[in-house]
Amino acid sequence: MRSIVAVLLIVVGLFTANAPTRGQADASPGPRLPRVVLVGDSIRLGYAPRVAERLSGKAVVVSSPENGGDSANVLAHLDEWVVRQKPDVVHLNCGLHDLKRAKQDGRHQVEINGYIDNLRKIVARIREATDAALVFADTTPILDERHARRGGDFDRIEADVKRYNSAAITAMRDLGVPVHDLHWVVEQGAPETMLGPDGTHYTPAGSDRLSEAVADCVLRQVTVHRYRPLPRPASGPEAAVEYRKTEAQRDALVPEAYRRLKFGEFRIPADAGAWKEQRPKILQTVVDSLGDLPPRPSPPRARIISRELRPGYTLEKIALSNGVDGEVSALMLVPEGRKASMPAILWLHSSTPDKTQVIIPGTNGGAESLGETFVRAGYAVLSPDAYWHGDRAGTGPSGTAESGRTEQEDLFKLNLWLGRTLWGMFVRDDQVALDYLCSRPEVDVSRIGATGISMGSTRAWWLAAVDERVAAVVAVACLTRYQNLIAHGELRAHGVYYFANGLLRHFDSEGVLALIAPRPFLALTGDLDAGSPADGVRALERSVGGAYKALGMGDRFRSILYPEVGHVYTPEMRAEMLAWFERWLRP
Known part of the structure; x- marks a missing residue:
């Protein structure tokens, strides 16, 4: 009933502090949905209802039925349209009215200096009165000839759009506000077909394309704004004592039959010649353990959904067809102003939360987001979602009826029926x-490196094992020797996605890791990490390190086992990771 009331309020043009846009009344039980406020002119009025539909169940979208007009009008109504809504995210778009040029005297409705001054005041007021994440959307293109044919007492031209946008982008960069580049979205989507007869407003299909970009952008801001880290695992001397005690108790519970299991053995090669002979069979065994995987699309099929201009880099949201069951959603970060080709990092997320963590501050061992650290150092970064994470949640065999562990288990079952492993589909x-x-x-x-923590760590070293395009690897907080995991009764430490078929009949994970040689490999693990038992790490150091030494490349393998540290990404690990890539990817 409240949803119907919300629709009626918008239709009759009323707006109150609690009236979301169409169908978005927050009447659902459970945790409060985030509130997203859309501010803008008639272009916003075209895409707002579609944004609300796309974010149904994910956010309450608040969008005034009034045309926001120019920046002065937005500033005058800011408390009504934004502050009173107590937003989590504000998507701000104004400029189209500011740059209107009167035919009588050639003056703009708001000259560019006044426009920038108003934008600065708007940003200051939102920051002063709310704790919302703010993103500014630049002005969409004008088709000059179509606009000129409409008549009227004012005109707009694309040259002014670009001039006002350039000034706004500079101001937002100074203020640390990301810019949602809607102008670019339209340019890439063929403005001649997206824009209507007046050269300013959009066809239904054009508004829908804008809504896709806006929904994507604001949901990303919501994810970053609402992110709360998991409790930090215990570390230190007392934690070490407790860990050893618990480990001994669990070891004692492992039945004798599992302790006596026999596993295949990896033979450390005697020299480079022996490894050249040995490697093809090991590689085939590792590939076969993943199952009968479908061929990948060639060439890659990708579409860029959205683009943000951020201080020092551009962020793109990309959808990659995997040619089987949908799209791999990903974020691409490209440093600003780079001319020559650059090294790149494939950053692979853990089981929490998803690709977006690469731009979340206070994670991955540092105050600055790891993605921003990478781009400042000159790397491009690609961060893809794994199955049932991020935008891929609810895309499994039962659609939106399942998510999380249920979706993971159903994907695991389906892929077994199809003759392949879920882990193989991850890789x-x-x-x-x-x-x-x-x-x-x-x-x-x-010069492409791969890295990640936890699940992302394992994704990185398995990928490098089967694909030599990965030039260097850093594995953080997940270097597991599988038989040691069994011996300590810790199979529960990893989800069902993690397992390959028949591998232990031939060798343990040292066979996988040795395939990376002679490419540089660094492992960073805490010795209180139950998912990577320390005795297994030491065994891997001997066998994998031995393979590197046999090739005369002992300096390209390094493993650090941190005492009294749990399953965590520490600042020390981050520093080691960055130094490793600096050494091997930037000669």
């Missing part, structure tokens, strides 16, 4: 992402 999707990264003209394909 394949990461290869799809790598295919795309290699297709980007900015990227030096000889």
